Amino acid sequence: MNFFKPNFWDKNQISFISIFLLPISLLIKVLAFLVRLITKSNHFSIPVICVGNIYLGGTGKTPLCIEIFSILKNLKMNPAFIRKKYDLFQDEANLQKKIGPIFQNKKRMNAINEAQQNKVDIAILDDGFQDFSIRKNLSIICFNEKQWIGNGLTIPAGPLRENISALKRADCVVINGKKNIYIENKIFNENKKIKIFYSKYKPQNIDEFKSSKVTAFAGIGNPENFFNLLKDNQIKVIEEIKYPDHYQYPDKELEKLINISKSNNTILITTEKDYFRINSRYKKSINLLKIKIEIENKNQFIEEIKKII
Known part of the structure; x- marks a missing residue:
């Protein structure tokens, strides 16, 4: 995603430009639905923790993945980061390489298979919530409290990769920012069983x-x-x-x-x-x-991870 985010994406009201782009958004949603129908879901012998988003970019996935890596190491696990390989976008991968092993492939499922062969016993899938070829054991969706879901529309009319209804497939939400009851209620309207956690960036x-x-x-x-x-x-x-x-x-x-x-x-x-x-x-x-992410109620968050180990 090497472009400036349009300002109208984060406006509370729907703009004329968004309305103009709605037909393209609908077409993309239909194509994504058809792809999902024909995609086979693959199981793996190791647990897969997916850290993803529905808002396109800037939600704190990578710092959260690094924190989860630390948690898993403290639980005596042998985790690794899993990423789809993009030749141009290696900044996040380079950041994670400083922390632990990383496996990248054009197909994420191949990266997981490679990790299994290298004695990795749990996979941290950085992005991939929209990759239906992978069966996840724990799906965590990241939001930033300030941007939330923008104007609520899917790309290109808005900043969302999927509608907020996609939270029905998620187990946890991590909101980077201050406690927000309005956002919590919107999330629970989509998934009453979902667990909500808050995080903040702590400069080092x-x-x-x-x-x-x-x-x-x-x-x-x-x-x-x-x-x-x-x-x-x-x-x-x-x-x-x-x-x-x-x-x-x-x-x-x-x-x-x-x-x-x-x-x-x-x-x-x-x-x-x-x-x-x-x-x-x-x-x-x-x-x-340098920043580190801090999770409020971290012990409860760790318990959610323990459930799938």
Whole structure:
């Protein structure tokens, strides 16, 4: 997804552009339904935990996968990350490689089979909720409380990969943000048995930037969330620069950012994902914010995982 998210996706009201795009959204839904009908679901000898979303991008899947990996290691399991292989989008995979083994394939089921052959005893499927070729043992859907479901429509009329009714197939929801009863009620309307948890990002190296003015840039699903995280932690953000999700930074753009930072008399800061997409020659001029996800009621969340081990 290497494009700027349209502003009308996150408006509470349905715009004229959304209405114009509705026929395409309906066609895509019909095609997805037909694909699901003809797709064979495959069982595996190891449990599969799927961490997915229905809102396209920026919901915190990758940090949650990393936290689940840590939980499983503490439970004496031998987990691995499973991803569909995209040649261009390797920033998230590179981030996970720092944590543990990762298996990628054009077909996720082949990646799981390869993991099994390498003595992995539980799979963390990063994305793949819409991959019906894989039978999941635990399906976790991520949302960001600020964006929620946007205008509630499916792509391209809105930001959703599926309607909210897809939550009927999920076991848990993890909402990154503050407690929101309105959202909880909407979720329970679709699935009364679903478990809801909340999470928040905890910066790991924020003190390094407390005394600095910063120019912040990000090419992620929701760059505003990164900028707000900095400001919520009393970082003086002088300028915010947005790029498309998974943006591949050319040298000229990095040089431009460095010059902007100098003219602002600031330091440059970006996300850990973005940092992996930066030419190594420029990394010494750019800082990254390391984050960890914290799950409220973590012990209850661990119990949900234990049920499928």
